[in-house]
Amino acid sequence: MSTPTRAPEDAALVLFSGGQDSATCLAWALARFGRVETLGFEYGQRHAVELDCREALRAGLRAQNPLWAERLGMDHTLALGALGDISETALTRTAEIAMAEGGLPNTFVPGRNIIFLTFAAALAARRGIRHIVTGVCETDYSGYPDCRDDTIKAVQVALNLGMDARYVLHTPLMWIDKAATWALAEELGGASLVSLINQESHTCYLGDRGTMHPWGHGCGECPACALRRTGWEEYIKGKANA
Template sequence: MNNKKAMVVFSGGQDSTTCLYDAMGRFREVEAVTFDYGQRHKLELECAAQIALELGIRQHVLDMSLISQLAPNALTRNDIAIDHKEGELPSTFVDGRNLLFLSFAAVLAKQRGARHIITGVSQSDFSGYPDCRDVFIKSLNVTLNLAMDYEFVIETPLMWLTKAQTWQLADDLGVFDQVREQTLTCYNGIIASGCGECPACLLRAKGLQEYETARKGGRRL
């Protein structure tokens, strides 16, 4: 186990919850930071708080509501439909979200004595979001280190994993059922398997089906 301290960017969804469990097994001390950015469904915040409470993880909730003022999007506005037209960014993309989240997480991490920042972004299943790419994370890591003269390490355990492989990781960690039943990924604010119709639910369900098929066949992905 790593003797250092980690700060996990934590939303209560499948990916960040899997990262939280993974960090708990690798670091001596783990804390979580959750962002209230005016998202449609406050259940997301409640879900994250409940998981952190059950795990005994210190959770910091930061007010980032300015994002909804700067970049109107389908995650914060009921009057913007959730859609993804070919050749365009999805309406669920929030300009600057990961840039701001990770920057604020870094400021908090330094105050808390943590050098490792963990986020669940993935370039394999990233819905076209530019701020989930590996090149962005590496670039921001250098920038944060220079900005604060502090040696941060931004870790992305899911960067090259498909959603099916993320389910496999949760199973390897012994928390498959917890992630499946307690997390909220759905854009329509429905916990666990969700609405079954939004892009987040479809991606989650497709990955789960692929993993369960592989597991039944005794295969690893």
């Protein structure tokens, strides 16, 4: 299991949706920071069931490791309904998931990650936190421009200039694919952490929690399920060939 690499007084705020990526990022932060708080957003997403998964994941992480139990702090939820109100997307409306004009899937919510990070920084200022962790990824994703490394770096610069601060935005999944994300979970917490994330996290854009597949709950057809399924199968194949 991973050991702490930072001073215990350092604190982190993890953008925690209740999905596979953010759950892995939460474990990553718990292995490195002395105090870790979590932040979720309710913005009218169709898969709002993901927010309901967070407490089971937090409880499971506390049970995984006594040190993590000591470090895991408050959970926060912010209502950003206005984002959903202005977003005509398949994530915030009942619509068929498809590619939109310009080559982006219609699940793209314009400005979402930029807004999330801005609100996270505002909360971090009140909570005395300098490190902000988000699970965005440029390697294995749906093409969202606000998941790119350049975007996150630009947001960090803007936040630090605009708030006269020294925030550090951490993106531990930026350059790894979904199979490597499962492998990172195993590195951080062994098979028990992989099992926890597999069973309790939520990825499916349609909010399907009724069907349990080998890779987790989901409809099995939406782009998020497809990415998760492919990553799980590659992870299992890699373990078998090791």
